[in-house]
Amino acid sequence: MLFEKIAVLTQDEQVQPELYVAVQGDSIAYVGRERPKGDFGRRYDGRGKLLMPGLVNAHSHAPMTLLRGYAEGLSLQAWLNERVFPFEARLTGQDVYFGSLLAYAEMLRFGVTASADMYFFGQDMAKAVLDSGMRANICLSVTCFDDRAFEELPVYEETLRLLESSQGAGNGRLRVDACLHAEYSSTPKVVAGVADFARRMGLRVHVHLSETRQEHEACKARWGLTPAAYLERQGLLENPGIAAHCVHCEEGDRQILAKHGVSAACNPVSNLKLASGILDAPAMLRAGVNLCLGTDGAASNNNLNLFEEMKDLALLSKGLLGDPCAVSAQQALRAATRGGALALGREDCGLIKAGLKADLAVLDAEKPWWSPRFDGPAQLCFGAQGSDVVLTMVDGRVLYEDGRWLTIDVEEARDQVQRRAERIAAELGA
Amino acid sequence: MLFEKIAVLTQDEQVQPELYVAVQGDSIAYVGRERPKGDFGRRYDGRGKLLMPGLVNAHSHAPMTLLRGYAEGLSLQAWLNERVFPFEARLTGQDVYFGSLLAYAEMLRFGVTASADMYFFGQDMAKAVLDSGMRANICLSVTCFDDRAFEELPVYEETLRLLESSQGAGNGRLRVDACLHAEYSSTPKVVAGVADFARRMGLRVHVHLSETRQEHEACKARWGLTPAAYLERQGLLENPGIAAHCVHCEEGDRQILAKHGVSAACNPVSNLKLASGILDAPAMLRAGVNLCLGTDGAASNNNLNLFEEMKDLALLSKGLLGDPCAVSAQQALRAATRGGALALGREDCGLIKAGLKADLAVLDAEKPWWSPRFDGPAQLCFGAQGSDVVLTMVDGRVLYEDGRWLTIDVEEARDQVQRRAERIAAELGA
Numbered sequence: 001m002l003f004e005k006i007a008v009l010t011q012d013e014q015v016q017p018e019l020y021v022a023v024q025g026d027s028i029a030y031v032g033r034e035r036p037k038g039d040f041g042r043r044y045d046g047r048g049k050l051l052m053p054g055l056v057n058a059h060s061h062a063p064m065t066l067l068r069g070y071a072e073g074l075s076l077q078a079w080l081n082e083r084v085f086p087f088e089a090r091l092t093g094q095d096v097y098f099g100s101l102l103a104y105a106e107m108l109r110f111g112v113t114a115s116a117d118m119y120f121f122g123q124d125m126a127k128a129v130l131d132s133g134m135r136a137n138i139c140l141s142v143t144c145f146d147d148r149a150f151e152e153l154p155v156y157e158e159t160l161r162l163l164e165s166s167q168g169a170g171n172g173r174l175r176v177d178a179c180l181h182a183e184y185s186s187t188p189k190v191v192a193g194v195a196d197f198a199r200r201m202g203l204r205v206h207v208h209l210s211e212t213r214q215e216h217e218a219c220k221a222r223w224g225l226t227p228a229a230y231l232e233r234q235g236l237l238e239n240p241g242i243a244a245h246c247v248h249c250e251e252g253d254r255q256i257l258a259k260h261g262v263s264a265a266c267n268p269v270s271n272l273k274l275a276s277g278i279l280d281a282p283a284m285l286r287a288g289v290n291l292c293l294g295t296d297g298a299a300s301n302n303n304l305n306l307f308e309e310m311k312d313l314a315l316l317s318k319g320l321l322g323d324p325c326a327v328s329a330q331q332a333l334r335a336a337t338r339g340g341a342l343a344l345g346r347e348d349c350g351l352i353k354a355g356l357k358a359d360l361a362v363l364d365a366e367k368p369w370w371s372p373r374f375d376g377p378a379q380l381c382f383g384a385q386g387s388d389v390v391l392t393m394v395d396g397r398v399l400y401e402d403g404r405w406l407t408i409d410v411e412e413a414r415d416q417v418q419r420r421a422e423r424i425a426a427e428l429g430a
Numbered sequence: 431m432l433f434e435k436i437a438v439l440t441q442d443e444q445v446q447p448e449l450y451v452a453v454q455g456d457s458i459a460y461v462g463r464e465r466p467k468g469d470f471g472r473r474y475d476g477r478g479k480l481l482m483p484g485l486v487n488a489h490s491h492a493p494m495t496l497l498r499g500y501a502e503g504l505s506l507q508a509w510l511n512e513r514v515f516p517f518e519a520r521l522t523g524q525d526v527y528f529g530s531l532l533a534y535a536e537m538l539r540f541g542v543t544a545s546a547d548m549y550f551f552g553q554d555m556a557k558a559v560l561d562s563g564m565r566a567n568i569c570l571s572v573t574c575f576d577d578r579a580f581e582e583l584p585v586y587e588e589t590l591r592l593l594e595s596s597q598g599a600g601n602g603r604l605r606v607d608a609c610l611h612a613e614y615s616s617t618p619k620v621v622a623g624v625a626d627f628a629r630r631m632g633l634r635v636h637v638h639l640s641e642t643r644q645e646h647e648a649c650k651a652r653w654g655l656t657p658a659a660y661l662e663r664q665g666l667l668e669n670p671g672i673a674a675h676c677v678h679c680e681e682g683d684r685q686i687l688a689k690h691g692v693s694a695a696c697n698p699v700s701n702l703k704l705a706s707g708i709l710d711a712p713a714m715l716r717a718g719v720n721l722c723l724g725t726d727g728a729a730s731n732n733n734l735n736l737f738e739e740m741k742d743l744a745l746l747s748k749g750l751l752g753d754p755c756a757v758s759a760q761q762a763l764r765a766a767t768r769g770g771a772l773a774l775g776r777e778d779c780g781l782i783k784a785g786l787k788a789d790l791a792v793l794d795a796e797k798p799w800w801s802p803r804f805d806g807p808a809q810l811c812f813g814a815q816g817s818d819v820v821l822t823m824v825d826g827r828v829l830y831e832d833g834r835w836l837t838i839d840v841e842e843a844r845d846q847v848q849r850r851a852e853r854i855a856a857e858l859g860a
Contacts, residue, residue, distance in 0.1 A: 068813065069804035075754045106798040119532040270739075272749025273812065275756070302813035303799040311699075312742070319702030320750075326705070368536040371844045372851035374499035382703065383498065383732035387817035414801045421802035428744045 001396075004035070006046020006314045007051065007365060007376070009337075011351050015332035015376025016345075021051060024359040026171060026396040031354055035230075045389075048366040051381065052333075054113025054359040055306045056340025059206075059244040059265035059294025062136075063099035063125065065106070066091070066421045067299035076212050076274045084299065088120070089426045091383035096121040098416035100128030103184070103304055105408045108400040110305040110354035110386035111361030113393070116207050116242055116344055118179055118295070122162035130170045133407045134401045135359060137344045138162075139179035139206045142194055144186050162200065173395055175204075175345070180236060182208040183227045184215050188234060196233035203279050204345050205241035207231065211248070212276045228253035237262055242343050244294060246284070247277040254287035263290040263343035266335070268312040270296030274404025281317045282326045292329075292339040310336040329381035351419065362391035382412055431826075434465070437795065437806070438477020439767075441781050443760035445806025451481055453788040456789035456826040460784055474821075477819025478796040482763075482788035482810065483780050484822065485736045489636075489674040489695035489724025492547045492555070494567075495536070496851045497729035505641050506704045514729065518550070520854045526551040526845035530558030533734055535838045536565070538830040540735045540816030541791030543823070545772055546672055546695075546724070548609055548636050560600045563829045563837045565789060567774045568592075569609035569636045572624055574616050580623025593631065603825055604777070605634075610666060612638040613657045614645050616665060625665035628841025634775050635671035637661065639679070642706045646678035653839070658683035667692055672773050674724060677707040678715070683716035684735060692772035693720040696765070698742040700726035711747045711765075712756045721761075724771040730855065735816035740766040744811055759811035767835035792821035 003021040008031070010016050022030040022040045030036040069156025071083030107115060114135035117350070119125060122140050129136045140155050142160065150156055163176050178198035180186055195282065198205050210216045219227045228249060231237055240261040249264070257264055266279045266406050284291050293309045296303050310332045317327035349357045365373075369383050392400040400405050433451040436462070440446050452460040452470045460466040501513030509855050526549065537545060544565035549555060551571050559566045570592065580586055585845050589606070597606050609629035610616055628635050642644045649657045658679060661667055670691040676683070679694070687694055696709045714721050723739045725731050740762045747757035771780025779787045795803075799813050822830040829837050 025745065065798075066800060066802065068799075069808050070802075072805050072808045073755045073758060079754075083551070102798055102801060109798065199635060209537055269745060269812075272745035274753065275748045275752050275754040277752070278749060298799075298813075302809060305799075305815065308738075308741070311738070312745075315699060315702035315742075318705045319708060322705050322707070324509075324703070324705040325503045328503060366844070368539065368840055368844060369498075369530055369728075369735075371532060372498060372500075372848045374851070374855070375502050378499050378502045383728075383734070384816065385735065385817055393764075410798055414796070414798060418802045421804070425804070 001042045001044060001165060001356060002040040003046045007050040008352055009050065009333065009380065011353055013333050013377055015050065015380070016081055021352060021395050023174070026357055027353060028354050028356050028358050032279045035161045046339050049362065049390070050363045050365040052361050053337040053351065053352055054361050054362065054394065055111050055336045056292065056344060056350060057107060057112050057115035057295055057306055058242055058263065058292035058340040058343040059267055060103070060117050060198070060304070061119050061297035062103035062115065062128070063091070063096040063119050064297030064299045065102045066095060066099040066417055067297065068302050070421070070425065071299060076276055077214065079274060079300070086428055087424055090427055093121040093124040095420045097124040097128050098322040098420060099414055100125055101132060101408055102413040102417045103298065104132040104134045105405055105410045105413055106304045108392045109389065109391035110407065111306060111363070111392050112304070112306050113359035113361065114341065114344060114346065114349060116177070116206055122158055123165065126162065126166040126169070126174055129174045131407065133394050133397055135173045135346070135349070135394050137175045137177045137204070139177040140180050141181045142186065142190065142280065143181045144190040150190045151199060153190070160386065165192055171395055175243060178203040178205045178239065178265070179258070180205065183230055184216070191231060191236055193235040194239065198239040203238045203239065205236060206239070207236065207243055209243040209246050211245035211247055211271070213248050226250055226253050228256045232256050232260070240345070245271060245276070246279045247271055249279070250360045254284055254289055263292050263339070265292050265294040265343060267294045267296040268309055268316055270300040273300050278316050278320065281313060282321065285331065290339055290342050291335045292343040293335050304335055307384060307386040310381055329377040329380055332381050333377055358393055360393045360397040361389050363388040366389045431472045431474060432470040433474045433476045433829065437480045438782055439480065439763065439810065441783055443763050443807055445480065451782060453823070453826050456729055456787060458782060458784055458786050458788050460779065461782055461802055478794065479820070479827070480793045480795040481782065482791050482793065483767040483782055484791050484824065485766045486542050486722065486738055486774065487537060487542050487725055487734065488672055488693065488722035488770040488773040489544035489697055489726060490533070490545045490734070491549050491727035492533035492545065492558070493521070493526040493549050494534045494727030494729045495845055496525060496529040497727065498732050501729060506706055507644065509704060509730070516743070516858055517854055519552070520857055521716040523551040523554040525850045527554040527558050528843055528850060530555055530786060531838055532562045532843040532847045533728065534558060534562040534839045535705040535835055535843055536734045536823045538835065539819065540737060541793070541819040541822050542734070542736050543789035543791065544771065544774060544776065544779060546607070546636055553595065556592065556596040556599065556604055561603045561837065563824050563827055565603045565776070565779070565824050567605045567607045567634070567636070569607040571611045572616065572620065573611045574620040576707050580620045580627060583620070588711035601825055607671060608633040608669065610635065610637045613649050613660055621661065621664040621666055625668065628669040633669065635668065635669045637667060637671070637673055639676050640683065641677055643678050656680060656683050656769060658686045661778070662686050662690070670775070675700055675701060675706070676709050679709070681713070684714055684719055688718040693722050693769070695722050695724045695773060697724045697726040698739055698746055700730040703730050707747050708711050712751065712808045715761065720769055720772050721765045723765050732815040735815060736766055737816040740811055759807040762811050763807055775816055788823055790802060790823045791819050793818040794820045
């Protein structure tokens with residue numbers, strides 16, 4: 001495929017007009033001002049369009065589309081204990097498959113080409129990733145409230161089987177990460193066990209960190225350490241990966257994340273909705289932490305449109321710190337694209353550059369809200385709509401274009417999710 | 431027009447499935463479970479759709495689409511003095527006409543049926559309102575930095591002429607309000623003059639209030655009164671209307687607004703972007719102030735999608751006050767619809783109820799992010815996209831449907847805005 005005369009969000013987060021971008025196989029073969037020689041197949045007229053790296057949803061629980069709107073007006077602990085956990089206890093693998101499929105349809109609609117999903121029923125999550133054509137790091141949520149070691153938990157065996165069946169599947173699109181749900185939902189023995197497992201297997205780790213003040217302070221009371229310091233002591237952070245939320249991280253915590261190359265995934269919408277607060281993005285950036293963005297699950301958002309997270313990240317940083325330069329449009333764009341790719345350990349994604357994977361989104365830049373064109377990055381960060389996306393490509397393959405999904409039967413996924421969610425709600429008498 | 435079997439956001443901000451809503455002339459003729467007798471012309475299949483009152487943008491400067499993206503990363507005073515004012519000094523009436531037209535195209539695309547616009551070149555603003563079919567309260571910005579009385583300012587004559595030519599035009603769609611730009615940009619004499627004028631002419635007043643801390647504190651230092659108390663003393667608030675921003679209002683200020691029936695227009699995106707802060711919405715509601723929402727101008731947003739303001743109002747209130755119930759989806763929906771209508775003095779708008787004006791938006795509720803359907807109001811407030819709007823009707827007339835604008839040549843408006851904005855930027859050497 002050859003994108004012709006298209007505006008491009010380049011590596012330095014500037015918008016350059018009228019470039020040529022060629023895709024060959026799963027990768028970007030060429031980016032430049034001149035038409036490249038050779039036949040790249042389909043030619044795409046880029047006039048009035050903008051090409052950007054696909055967005056990366058670096059903290060998500062894709063199957064939670066099933067719980068969208070099920071638990072409103074609650075803070076995190078009540079939301080989890082009274083509504084989410086009882087619902088999740090009744091999920092089947094098929095529920096998780098269709099919930100994920102609907103999530104990926106939505107992400108693709110909004111230009112998201114990769115996500116990091118923590119949940120249960122790994123085989124069903126994996127099938128949804130492979131069927132949809134998405135790129136995803138998936139992991140199985142590890143919790144433990146008793147004396148067992150990690151290797152004694154059913155999730156250990158499940159993770160081993162998932163690694164065996166799925167690691168690197170779909171031309172490397174699918175990866176399996178190690179996981180710890182959180183400090184407050186595990187024991188020191190299990191944290192150390194996951195840490196050791198990840199190190200031995202060479203896995204990245206996905207973990208919730210300092211999401212609420214209560215969690216952060218309770219950890220300090222329990223261990224005399226912040227969650228980040230505690231997880232570091234247990235060896236978990238020797239494996240780079242994703243620390244989700246980081247709302248209540250202190251300066252020392254940011255240093256710990258930076259030191260170990262752990263990325264901080266900001267989830268502004270979910271954190272506000274559950275009244276948890278908001279990550280200090282400028283402090284994270286100053287400390288040298290790789291910043292990325294997540295939607296969290298649909299139950300606390302209620303959509304998976306990462307453009308909203310990008311805008312809110314920049315807005316909140318400006319508004320709450322009283323500094324209109326606190327986080328620039330460029331920094332927010334980077335968090336939504338390259339920052340996310342690096343958080344997933346996908347160094348070959350997240351930039352429009354020859355040799356990198358062809359994970360791309362094309363936007364219609366002729367909508368009324370795109371005029372005049374004074375500042376491309378600001379327009380992308382603050383003005384653009386997720387629905388401006390007219391084409392989403394993952395691994396060189398078009399998965400969404402002009403209202404049509406090429407790999408997902410969206411009507412089927414929607415109806416399945418509706419029926420399955422109603423079934424569980426009825427079982428719970430809700 | 432008869433909407434058949436359509437889900438409806440009702441007066442109590444609940445979503446009721448499968449209702450019939452009939453429109454006759456400029457008004458809603460019927461809302462109910464049974465198919466009404468009589469011929470209402472076109473029948474609209476409402477299956478999979480949701481009907482809600484049109485949204486009301488209660489604080490906007492429509493022509494500022496011309497400045498979209500022109501001044502990024504600045505706080506309010508620098509943004510105004512260094513970038514906005516020099517640009518605005520070079521605007522012509524035709525610039526303002528096309529800027530407004532593009533703004534109304536964008537608002538209609540996102541289901542906004544009415545707006546309150548403060549700017550210059552009233553005749554050109556009025557023409558854009560009438561040509562587009564929008565409902566709008568427009569007013570001419572009053573500022574004064576010398577010793578003249580209101581009646582000695584050119585804007586006084588302009589306002590008189592605008593009232594004469596345009597008050598109530600377009601079947602009452604167009605109204606002219608009185609205006610004071612703000613306390614800091616005027617003198618006590620002019621405030622009293624505008625107050626007296628509004629009282630004599632029976633006009634509502636549109637004013638900026640306590641947008642930044644600097645403005646709020648400087649007013650207290652200058653007069654020993656908060657901006658709200660100062661404007662009250664000068665008689666301005668005896669005329670109900672719109673106080674825009676109210677970010678730094680104190681409890682006494684909220685009591686003043688409530689006492690005089692002045693509405694508080696929250697502009698969450700603009701207030702965050704210019705690092706001004708955020709209005710305390712729960713406190714406003716507790717004080718009995720009518721709360722409404724605005725996008726402010728496109729230069730500080732950068733779009734006019736009021737769905738973003740609605741979501742951010744609820745999110746910010748929850749997240750910053752640490753209370754997930756601080757502002758409910760229902761309260762945010764009300765602020766975006768009925769609250770806005772009341773702020774504009776449009777008691778006959780903002781609800782889906784027989785006898786009221788037919789200002790309506792239809793949303794496609796079959797997009798992936800609308801499943802499952804557990805909680806209609808939450809889905810509308812947190813999940814829905816402005817781009818889900820498939821039909822916008824003002825005063826009984828369809829103005830936007832399925833990608834087409836029926837009264838505005840959007841391509842022409844976009845090209846005009848592009849050329850005119852570039853002209854001014856070139857003049858300024860930007």
